Amino acid sequence: MRLVVDLTRCQGYAQCAFLAPDDFTMQGQGEALLYDPEPADERRERVLRAAAACPVQAIVLDRGPARNGDRAAVPAPRRGGSTGDFLRTGRIVVVGASLAGARAAGALRYKGFRGSLTVIGDEAHDPYDRPPLSKQVQEGRVDAGHTGLPRRRAIEADWRLGVAATGLDLAARQVRLADGSSVGFDRLLIATGVRARPWPDPDEAALEGVLVLRTREDADGLARLLAGRPRRVLVIGAGFTGSEVASVCRTLDIPVTVAEAGAAPLVAALGGTIGAIAAEVQRDAGVDLRCGVRVSALEGEGGRLRRARLSDGSTLDVDVAVAALGGIRNVEWLEGSGLASGPWGVACDAGCRALDANGLVTDDVFVAGDVARAPQPAFGYQFLALEHWGNAVAQAEVAAHNMLSDQAHRWPHLEVPVFWSTQFGHEIKSVGVPNIADEVVVTQGSVPDRRFVAAYGRRGRLVGAVTVDHSTWLDFYKGQIERAAPFPPRWRTVDQPAALEPEPAGFPTHPSPTQDATVVLTGHDPDERRATLLPP
Amino acid sequence: MAITAPPSVFDQILDPAHRADPYPLYAELRRTPVARQTDGTWIVSGYAEIVALLHDPRISSEQHDLPAGAAASPLPPAFLQLDPPEHDRLRRIVTRHYGPPHTPGRVDAMIPDLRRVVSGLVDGLDGSTEVDLVDQVAYPFPVTVICDLLGVPREDEPRFHPWSEALISALDPGSGDQAERQRRRVSAMTEMGQYFAGLIHAHRQAPGSDLLSALATDDSPEGRLTDPQLLTTAFLLLNAGHETTVNLIANGMLTLLRHPDVLARLRREPELVIHLVEELLRYEPPVQFLPNRSALDDIEIGGTTIPAGSPVTLVLAAGSRDPAHVRDPDRFDPDRFDPDRFGLARDTDQHLGFGGGPHYCFGAPLARLETQIALTELSRRLVDPRLVVDPPPYRANPVLRGPQHLRVAIGGVLPAGG
Numbered sequence: 024m025r026l027v028v029d030l031t032r033c034q035g036y037a038q039c040a041f042l043a044p045d046d047f048t049m050q051g052q053g054e055a056l057l058y059d060p061e062p063a064d065e066r067r068e069r070v071l072r073a074a075a076a077c078p079v080q081a082i083v084l085d086r087g088p089a090r091n092g093d094r095a096a097v098p099a100p101r102r103g104g105s106t107g108d109f110l111r112t113g114r115i116v117v118v119g120a121s122l123a124g125a126r127a128a129g130a131l132r133y134k135g136f137r138g139s140l141t142v143i144g145d146e147a148h149d150p151y152d153r154p155p156l157s158k159q160v161q162e163g164r165v166d167a168g169h170t171g172l173p174r175r176r177a178i179e180a181d182w183r184l185g186v187a188a189t190g191l192d193l194a195a196r197q198v199r200l201a202d203g204s205s206v207g208f209d210r211l212l213i214a215t216g217v218r219a220r221p222w223p224d225p226d227e228a229a230l231e232g233v234l235v236l237r238t239r240e241d242a243d244g245l246a247r248l249l250a251g252r253p254r255r256v257l258v259i260g261a262g263f264t265g266s267e268v269a270s271v272c273r274t275l276d277i278p279v280t281v282a283e284a285g286a287a288p289l290v291a292a293l294g295g296t297i298g299a300i301a302a303e304v305q306r307d308a309g310v311d312l313r314c315g316v317r318v319s320a321l322e323g324e325g326g327r328l329r330r331a332r333l334s335d336g337s338t339l340d341v342d343v344a345v346a347a348l349g350g351i352r353n354v355e356w357l358e359g360s361g362l363a364s365g366p367w368g369v370a371c372d373a374g375c376r377a378l379d380a381n382g383l384v385t386d387d388v389f390v391a392g393d394v395a396r397a398p399q400p401a402f403g404y405q406f407l408a409l410e411h412w413g414n415a416v417a418q419a420e421v422a423a424h425n426m427l428s429d430q431a432h433r434w435p436h437l438e439v440p441v442f443w444s445t446q447f448g449h450e451i452k453s454v455g456v457p458n459i460a461d462e463v464v465v466t467q468g469s470v471p472d473r474r475f476v477a478a479y480g481r482r483g484r485l486v487g488a489v490t491v492d493h494s495t496w497l498d499f500y501k502g503q504i505e506r507a508a509p510f511p512p513r514w515r516t517v518d519q520p521a522a523l524e525p526e527p528a529g530f531p532t533h534p535s536p537t538q539d540a541t542v543v544l545t546g547h548d549p550d551e552r553r554a555t556l557l558p559p
Numbered sequence: 560m561a562i563t564a565p566p567s568v569f570d571q572i573l574d575p576a577h578r579a580d581p582y583p584l585y586a587e588l589r590r591t592p593v594a595r596q597t598d599g600t601w602i603v604s605g606y607a608e609i610v611a612l613l614h615d616p617r618i619s620s621e622q623h624d625l626p627a628g629a630a631a632s633p634l635p636p637a638f639l640q641l642d643p644p645e646h647d648r649l650r651r652i653v654t655r656h657y658g659p660p661h662t663p664g665r666v667d668a669m670i671p672d673l674r675r676v677v678s679g680l681v682d683g684l685d686g687s688t689e690v691d692l693v694d695q696v697a698y699p700f701p702v703t704v705i706c707d708l709l710g711v712p713r714e715d716e717p718r719f720h721p722w723s724e725a726l727i728s729a730l731d732p733g734s735g736d737q738a739e740r741q742r743r744r745v746s747a748m749t750e751m752g753q754y755f756a757g758l759i760h761a762h763r764q765a766p767g768s769d770l771l772s773a774l775a776t777d778d779s780p781e782g783r784l785t786d787p788q789l790l791t792t793a794f795l796l797l798n799a800g801h802e803t804t805v806n807l808i809a810n811g812m813l814t815l816l817r818h819p820d821v822l823a824r825l826r827r828e829p830e831l832v833i834h835l836v837e838e839l840l841r842y843e844p845p846v847q848f849l850p851n852r853s854a855l856d857d858i859e860i861g862g863t864t865i866p867a868g869s870p871v872t873l874v875l876a877a878g879s880r881d882p883a884h885v886r887d888p889d890r891f892d893p894d895r896f897d898p899d900r901f902g903l904a905r906d907t908d909q910h911l912g913f914g915g916g917p918h919y920c921f922g923a924p925l926a927r928l929e930t931q932i933a934l935t936e937l938s939r940r941l942v943d944p945r946l947v948v949d950p951p952p953y954r955a956n957p958v959l960r961g962p963q964h965l966r967v968a969i970g971g972v973l974p975a976g977g
Binding site for chain 1: 615619643651654659660663664666667830833836837856909916917927
């Protein structure tokens, strides 16, 4: 059987770990959950008990081939929406077969689409889950090949896996593939996600021991290197992936240095003030954390990484370097397509409909997941791309719904963003959009105990909150963000510090990536006026 | 002549005359999901509102004002009646010896013992044509289990049962002499305190593998429970461990006997019990409501504002049957929690049977296993079971609601292990 835990929902009740202790384990202070995504069949009864007991129903499982069979999804009753013709005979192509693409494909069938469905993915594997790749897989608890996403019912589709999409012809309604073939569509969903940003020097990047962490193959490679007990691991970049790798190294008692160009770990997501706490957590766990430091060179011998030179003048003997430099959005295949796509992602409206280069909303092209850049009405209508697991799931469902609905029945994707990270025995969760905040204040719990809630405010309004081993309160803050509660909060709660004294949140200012877009305007009269996006 | 207001819906719920079927009254209550009572208490009965308040840090579980005439408690409150951070700290100290992260396998390892105890109790039904499933199975089973876990001699049950009854009757906000009830509660606590003090002393002299020995002797990084804290924690676990699961098992058998098709299915498909117990927790929850909470601040909810300082009661049993949350809520549907039935929206597949938030039922994993095992064994081995009286007589307590007796006619008992 296969399972995935929606850690966006998990509140750390640990019921699963009581009832199936071999498959679900709570780390640290007891809120950080690690699990086996493909538990052995002999533990089936325990896993079923664990899944049923989850108070927030965060555990999604299939019961293995014996129970799944080939039953097709049972369509839900429909209200409004598309004409029956499209539901029966339409052609939908989903480009991207990871979380967003697979979820959307399932949702399309569940919502009653019976026409032709093609799912195109550049990786040769069935859809799999990535969050375990930087955690339980690296700890050696789970094989990298065993994080397949559960598929409760067979999704009837033409799965074109291992073939990348290479182009989009909107006029002809065709997706071109790397094998030279083309697939026609009536409606298209773009869910091509991101890939890891490689180490910029290609020769250094090619050294054995230098890698990134995004795919199943990357994860398998790193897990093998860690199992070989390297002298020291260098992690380049202390975002979530980098910090999680450093955490695993300490769990495995492998020396690790983290080089972070910014002022603190997780600074882009949590800001400098809370990032400083993350720095203490890392150092207490024995990480050699160096902030404000860049890696100037990776040096090898005989094709193997041996040393790293840092901008602080030091040299480290290392066998493994993990470049955790964030992601690059997979948009190259859309170049020249006429969509408003670029390094920032693919722009779309709140209903996941893609914008073309003119800024016009398209009718039949939709975007979901990490690659989508959508307006956030609750956060100043900023266009944001959210590389979060929960965002991919929620957006995939909205996109699927809207692909089958007429204008009167479309949904806006207005889910308040939530993400999580499991590291150093802590469950860190974020709700809202902290990184647009100017101030932060600890509202509950205790920073020295490393169990607290921090609220983020922008111009007197609550815009985000981060919990550390305090996720039971996350939904309260979500509700307060939704109602645009004042900041600093004026409410009286349990476990409240004596005084709420906001500090600067300390986010680095990042210019929006869309300002790098070069656009030429042509034509004079409104009927001939056009915007053309130039290639980067 | 004094004019007496007609009893409120909540007063009717407290009235033992309505114990057998309070659900129509809960439906009436839900028409105003957040409603102020004449005594100033706010009754919350809508699912969404209850979930919000269970996770609202402006709600306190501490007793801020003692009711008039109440005698001061001789002991400090247990974690059930404390707020974070102290609640969290005490609960973590106890959890260290009971569950994850430090003792993850403890409850799971009890399964063989649970099966053995139930099997023995069901053996004892053999030879009768009529049995009382409360007195003969649903009550003795969890008592035996919690005594073993805590390290309390099982044969002392006749001594501690009356104390425990006095303590839980103090939970009943219903009519009657509150002051007298509080006096009985204090006297029960005093006697129970003496009893447990002796027991803890004995466990310190010769520690066993039980929870009390562990709590009495082991120092956690967050400190040890003080002796008074240890006493109240012991009361809490002993009471909660045997006054609630008894209702879940008895309500479960009652519901199965009222749905013979489901009982027949359970015999054929033992795995059904896993999801059936979840539905039972929704449909006939052993804890009907959570009294004794209060608002620390003004809370806007359900179109109204609960003012700071107000007592708040969360009616879990009403919330779990809220038609705005679950479809066809008054139907017992053993497949409701089957994952194969899940659609994409999973929020409707939750119930309030064990509460939620920081005070989520401490014994939930054990209660689930006990009930799954008991219902499996009873359904498999009882031949042709039929209710003798329906509805059965109920215990008076409206909070911990369940049958006083469950008389069942049987055609025999199949052998164990078949």
